[in-house]
Amino acid sequence: MRQKIAIQGELGSYSHEACRDKRPDMEVLPCSGFEDAIEAVRTGEAELAMLPVENTTYGRVADIHRLLPHSGLKIIDEAFVRVHINLLAVPGATLADIRDAHSHMVLLPQCASFLRAHNIRGRVSPDNARAAREVAERGDPSHAALASELAGEIYGLNVLARHIEDQGNNTTRFLIMSRDADNSRRGDNGMITSFVFEVRNIPASLYKAMGGFATNGVNMTKLESYMVGGSFTATQFYADIDGHPDDANVRLAMDELAYFTTNVEILGVYPADRKR
Numbered sequence: 001m002r003q004k005i006a007i008q009g010e011l012g013s014y015s016h017e018a019c020r021d022k023r024p025d026m027e028v029l030p031c032s033g034f035e036d037a038i039e040a041v042r043t044g045e046a047e048l049a050m051l052p053v054e055n056t057t058y059g060r061v062a063d064i065h066r067l068l069p070h071s072g073l074k075i076i077d078e079a080f081v082r083v084h085i086n087l088l089a090v091p092g093a094t095l096a097d098i099r100d101a102h103s104h105m106v107l108l109p110q111c112a113s114f115l116r117a118h119n120i121r122g123r124v125s126p127d128n129a130r131a132a133r134e135v136a137e138r139g140d141p142s143h144a145a146l147a148s149e150l151a152g153e154i155y156g157l158n159v160l161a162r163h164i165e166d167q168g169n170n171t172t173r174f175l176i177m178s179r180d181a182d183n184s185r186r187g188d189n190g191m192i193t194s195f196v197f198e199v200r201n202i203p204a205s206l207y208k209a210m211g212g213f214a215t216n217g218v219n220m221t222k223l224e225s226y227m228v229g230g231s232f233t234a235t236q237f238y239a240d241i242d243g244h245p246d247d248a249n250v251r252l253a254m255d256e257l258a259y260f261t262t263n264v265e266i267l268g269v270y271p272a273d274r275k276r
Helices: 014-022 034-043 062-070 108-117 128-138 149-155 205-215 248-260
Strands: 004-008 027-031 048-055 074-082 086-089 100-103 121-124 143-147 158-161 171-178 191-200 220-227 234-242 262-271
Touching (some): 004 014, 014 074, 014 149, 027 034, 034 062, 034 171, 062 220, 086 128, 108 121, 128 143, 143 149, 149 158, 191 248, 248 262
Parallel strands (some): 004 027, 074 262
Antiparallel strands (some): 074 171, 086 143, 191 234
């Protein structure tokens, strides 16, 4: 029996594409929400979860960033997927027939120019692959889905327009999550360390916390803030840095971070994707 990797959404989603690229030997387990995908790994129903964290056009996936610090899972890998958005419709439909296009709220802004140019209304669906399935089930030639070509193949839809995304480099970054950390590896393209920490809301607290990364030559590629417990008096940050905690300069930077902050937790140490 093949091991399972959980995704949010249905078969044919971009998360499914990411699984085919990075874990082609695993069986994809569709889940209705991000929480369900995380829970599937926690309970052992799946070995891994493939979760989107940010897109070059839309920005961060807020739900994932909210869930990451408390998921109980560890990041063991990352994947970058070039997101090609396609207009999918039932056989026999033409572009002129389409009045409504259904997709996830994250995808709709990514092809807004195309929709405006063709006077097509964007309709929010919980998932782009589900939108494709429901368009196929509806059988109405005036309705289309914005999804991957994989979704079109799975649900028997025709591609009316390919690669309609506004940005030519439209890419989504995914994190692969596991119950157990694996800090023993070294990647051919370097390593990424992801962690969260808290600072008090006082002058220069973040500046002091970040100083060790600058003085030790550690490149920080991402820094995101959260409010802690609905309060304006404390802030939690999520960060990605280049390097491994065992690297001398990273170890010094993390020691200095711990001196000026509280609740430092490493979420994952994993190889940098070759597409980074």
